[in-house]
Amino acid sequence: xxxxxxxxxxxxxxxxxxxxxxxxxxxxxxxxxxxxxxxxxxxxxxxxxxxxxxxxxxxxxxxxxxxxxxxxxxxxxxxxxxxxxxxxxxxxxxxxxxxxxxxxxxxxxxxxxxxxxxxxxxxxxxxxxxxxxxxxxxxxxxxxxxxxxxxxxxxxxxxxxxxxxxxxxxxxxxxxxxxxxxxxxxxxxxxxxxxxxxxxxxxxxxxxxxxxxxxxxxxxxxxxxxxxxxxxxxxxxxxxxxxxxxxxxxxxxxxxxxxxxxxxxxxxxxxxxxxxxxxxxxxxxxxxxxxxxxxxxxxxxxxxxxxxxxxxxxxxxxxxxxxxxxx
Ligand SMILES: NC(=O)c1ccc[n+]([C@@H]2O[C@H](COP(=O)([O-])OP(=O)(O)OC[C@H]3O[C@@H](n4cnc5c(N)ncnc54)[C@H](OP(=O)(O)O)[C@@H]3O)[C@@H](O)[C@H]2O)c1
Numbered sequence: 359x360x361x362x363x364x365x366x367x368x369x370x371x372x373x374x375x376x377x378x379x380x381x382x383x384x385x386x387x388x389x390x391x392x393x394x395x396x397x398x399x400x401x402x403x404x405x406x407x408x409x410x411x412x413x414x415x416x417x418x419x420x421x422x423x424x425x426x427x428x429x430x431x432x433x434x435x436x437x438x439x440x441x442x443x444x445x446x447x448x449x450x451x452x453x454x455x456x457x458x459x460x461x462x463x464x465x466x467x468x469x470x471x472x473x474x475x476x477x478x479x480x481x482x483x484x485x486x487x488x489x490x491x492x493x494x495x496x497x498x499x500x501x502x503x504x505x506x507x508x509x510x511x512x513x514x515x516x517x518x519x520x521x522x523x524x525x526x527x528x529x530x531x532x533x534x535x536x537x538x539x540x541x542x543x544x545x546x547x548x549x550x551x552x553x554x555x556x557x558x559x560x561x562x563x564x565x566x567x568x569x570x571x572x573x574x575x576x577x578x579x580x581x582x583x584x585x586x587x588x589x590x591x592x593x594x595x596x597x598x599x600x601x602x603x604x605x606x607x608x609x610x611x612x613x614x615x616x617x618x619x620x621x622x623x624x625x626x627x628x629x630x631x632x633x634x635x636x637x638x639x640x641x642x643x644x645x646x647x648x649x650x651x652x653x654x655x656x657x658x659x660x661x662x663x664x665x666x667x668x669x670x671x672x673x674x675x676x677x678x679x680x681x682x683x684x685x
Pocket of ligand 1: 397398484509510529532574598599600668669673
């Protein structure tokens with residue numbers, strides 16, 4: 359089968375198209391004929407060598423796929439060949455066939471194309487965790503949202519506008535992304551490359567600051583965010599696209615404002631009631647809400663370009679790699 363190998367860490371130039379045997383599913387696994395593979399920020403971090411898990415090189419990256427069940431392991435009873443599914447993996451998604459633990463495989467709703475399945479499968483549970491479980495966001499509250507044009511940020515905006523009637527202040531790095539945020543429902547869109555976002559947030563909130571800030575970028579924003587949050591406000595941290603940075607809990611804007619700081623990883627919620635609620639939220643959303651389409655597609659062979667697109671901060675919405683022909 360055709361697959362992508364990552365041969366060296368550090369750069370998206372280190373991908374190579376290879377021909378390797380189709381993997382065999384173990385007894386609790388499912389072999390999927392891949393139609394589409396999602397590109398998510400965790401894939402960028404894997405290439406950077408900055409992810410919690412780094413497999414032995416070379417390996418096939420790719421953490422989410424949609425496609426058709428080809429074969430199931432002896433212990434798998436709830437899935438069978440021919441079913442349309444979406445799945446998360448640790449590695450192996452950038453290939454014509456991928457194996458996933460059966461517990462990570464979900465039937466694709468009839469409302470969703472293969473690529474749409476990737477928009478929601480993991481990103482919407484993460485959006486739920488940020489908004490509901492850890493942000494504890496209440497109706498009408500004002501939210502400052504980093505990476506608002508991104509895969510998860512776009513969904514958080516929709517949840518906030520459609521379910522909470524919140525005021526969303528969306529941060530992004532270009533006018534094109536700000537346009538995307540605006541058409542996605544954000545109330546105020548700030549290009550942080552051209553505007554001091556703290557000053558603008560304080561202006562928009564009459565000097566008070568937002569009720570809650572959702573931050574997936576880290577870096578220098580860990581120093582500036584507390585200035586834009588109101589006293590007794592909340593600060594949710596769930597990623598570090600711009601680098602890890604440092605939090606000073608005793609910095610005046612954090613301590614004297616008595617901010618609640620909440621960090622989360624989806625992995626620690628797996629198997630808990632919180633995750634079950636996140637999945638139920640996703641499934642209800644898919645059944646009832648107006649659904650998005652993918653914003654950017656690349657053929658599997660152009661995996662380096664797809665990664666550069668995200669790494670260089672051009673991406674908004676959802677990016678996929680086209681692998682099969684089923685769309
Ligand atoms: N905690 C969890 O359980 C969990 C689970 C899944 C994902 N995440 C995190 O959630 C975030 C969003 O994931 P996603 O897949 O939807 O990605 P994404 O938001 O589509 O892409 C990442 C965004 O981060 C922003 N960014 C800021 N500084 C950057 C830099 N130096 N390099 C690259 N990007 C930078 C960019 O937006 P601007 O250019 O507009 O700033 C970029 O579009 C990621 O940080 C990811 O690691 C966390």
